[in-house]
Structure formats: structure tokens, C-alpha cells
Amino acid sequence: MNNQTTSPAEGLEQPPSYDALLQRPKTALLLSEEWQSLPNKLRMNMATRPIPSRRGDTFRAALQWDAKLLARVKDMPRLMREGFHWSEANVCLEASRVDDATDINLLKKDGWKCCRLYYLSQLGDDPNWAAELVVCARDLKALAQFRLSDLQPEMVYSAWAVHYSPYPKAYYQYKFERLEPMENFNAVYDGMPMEGWWPWPKREDYPERTSEKDSLKMKKENGSMF
Template sequence: MNNDIPQTRKHILKMTPLGHLRCFITVLARLPSWIPWIIRGDPDPPPAYDDPYPKTYAIRQIVSRPETGFYFSDTSPIALWLCLGAAGPNRNSPWFAQLNVRCKDITELMRDGFHVTEENVLWNEGKIGDTTDIYTDFDMSFVNQICESGKIRTREYVLRDTQSNPPRWTAFLQVHAETDAVLSNFRLGRISAANVHGAQAFGANGRIVYNYSALSPANSFNIIYDDMPMEGLWPWPRLD
């Protein structure tokens, strides 16, 4: 036998008829993916195996801010405030966030549930910057508390209701962290009622009509619907 025969050919020559049949079936199965390469004459053939972990990216629909002055004016009342990620600014949590919701009728959000997903985000309205530059909803003493906890960077989301036109509610979500890396990895879709450490809702007269604190859940109250279970980001009372 010619000793100059390449090792691959030697292996093929030693294969049994059953081995040859398996090899033929394998080549036949891959043939459809090779046809476009053969026709185009690409210099490199396609990979022999598909990537077991293909990367997929959702194409986001970029929607402009709705023309509803009530919701985005500085004088619009905050109807619902949620504290997320931690009970307050501290160094033990990687991030701390607050969601300020503006709406005309807080009772609708109680009856229907308050659900927030990435579909509610106005992506072209968001920004990342220093906490002292972005955070404007509370006085500077609270801003200083956030910065003293190490969370000197803030990511802001602008959200709106997608079920009605004009939207029943709009909101600002501000996420605070030490670095932009934490903020860029934050995913709104992972937020649930389990992340809510505090919540307050306000009636038309500005008085508190709903209160919840994870530190003292026994003192929670809802003066409109008492202990009616609510859905979405409402932390108390829960259906589940």
C-alpha cells in the first residue's frame, strides 16, 4: 500500500460499508446549506455545525413622546411612587430606583393593575448621567443621600401607557448605581412586585391613599379599595 496516502484517505479506505453509508447521509444532510455557497462562489464555506447559542436581538420600535402636556409638565401631580431594588439608598445593593407615575385617575391603575414592560419605554427619551444632573424630583438633601451611598450615576427611562390613546399614565424611572456598567446591564423586563420595597399613591387632593413598606408590611393600607388584591407592580395586597 502506498505509504504516501494522506491519513484522512487511509481512514476512509478502512471504513466499513456501514461507515461509508453514514458518511454519505451526513454529507447529504448538509448539502442544502452548502448550495448558496456553491452558487455564489464564496471563498469560505459555511460552518459545519450551527452555533448552539445563536445571538438574537429584538428590534425596538422607537416611539416619540406623546403630545399630552398634562403628563409631562413639571406641575403634573405624581399619583404613584415606587421604590425599587432597595428600601433606600445604601451601599449594600448594586442599584436603587424610583418610579414616579403621573395619571389622572389612580383608581384605574388599582382596578386594572399597573403593568410595566419594555414596550412602555420611549427609548429615544432616555439618558445616563451624573445623579446630581438628572435627579430632580426631590430636594438636594435626598440627592446627596443617593450620592453618599456611592450611586453617583443615574439612568432615566421615560414610559407611557400603550393600552390607551392618549395614554392613561406616563412615568419616569430613575435607576441609580455606582457605575455605568451596572446601568447598561439593567433590564426593565426583569422588574416585578418582588423588587418593590416601598410604594405610595396619592389622590386628587394630594393626600396619601395607599401606602406600603417592606420594612413594616403590617402597616400597609389602601383607603380606596381596602384589601382588594391588585396586579402588576402593586406590592400589596397580592393575588398570588
């Protein structure tokens, strides 16, 4: 009798554990009326190299995919202080889907044919943000091979935070353009280093501002801020 066990096929992805599934978001918070009505929006654009500098099929021909994250945020200064942290654990798996991008004019103009949508939210009892992540490609093969782990913070080539109050009046709280670094700004905390998926500023950009951020956190924890 052969007592040898068969190992999983090479390259076969294992399903998430039951405990991991229990900790994930159960609903797509962003789709609710409560979250859609929030005035604070944060958008981040990510892509493989080269960094996109303009729209158009010709220029984007070298890109395998392009990702756009749009978040609704309850408290933007809090998100800046705490950092924008997310991973696959923040995804509501049951709400993910593949869609036809040709019905979305902006995506169609950029030459994308299909997209995959993910819905994310901050974990915990008091989530501060909920988001939709749209990954665009020219064929289903590229989408089928894409994994959220392919995304890295350094792939963010543009980002901005906007407050709409009252709509359609809006003002910018934050702006980042990798190709136009002299125009980057944080209207709330200036050059305070921010963590996670915030692309700028980082500690290496303003090492002298690290103590400033620590001071802000301490004041917030002690209840002496605002």
C-alpha cells in the same frame, strides 16, 4: 465555497424588530405640561437585596442599584382596578439617557453617582399613566450592565399614591412599606387584590377578596359604578 452562515456572537443582544418599535411610545408623555399638571402621583421604589430600610452609604453599600418610578395618573381608581402593567414595550427608547446623579441631592445623599432615566407610558389611544424610571448606581459599569428585564414586581420595597388638590395640600390614596406591613393601606379599595406592579394586596394575601374585585370590574363594565 463555504455556504455556512455565521451565527450571532454569543451574548450579543439583537435589536428590537421594526414592528415592535412602531408599537412603542414615540414621545415622553411625562415631560409634557398636560401630564405634569395632573394631581395624582404614584411612586414605587425597587432595589436588589437587602431591602433598604434607611438612607446612608454604609447601609446601601451592598446594593448594586436602586430604582425609583414616579408616575402621573389620570384616574388612580382605574389603575387600581385594571392593574399597573408595564414592560420594556412601554418605554420611549429615544428619550432614555444616562445622567450625573451628583446634581440631585437625594441621590447624592444615598451615595449614588450616576443614573439612567427611562420614560414610560401606557400603550393605546387613551393612556391613563405616564412615568419616569430612574435607576441609580455608583458607577457606569453597573448602569451599562443593567436591563429593564432585571426589574421584578417583588423588588418593590415601598410605594405610595398621593393626590395633590390644591397643591401643596395632599392626601394619601395608597401606601405600602415592605418592612412595615401593618401600616399598609388602600384608602380607595381597602384589601381588594391588585395586579401587575402593585406590590400589595395580592390574591394570596386576601383570597376572599378576589370575588369582590371581579364584582367591581363587572359593575364598571355594565356602567353601574359611580
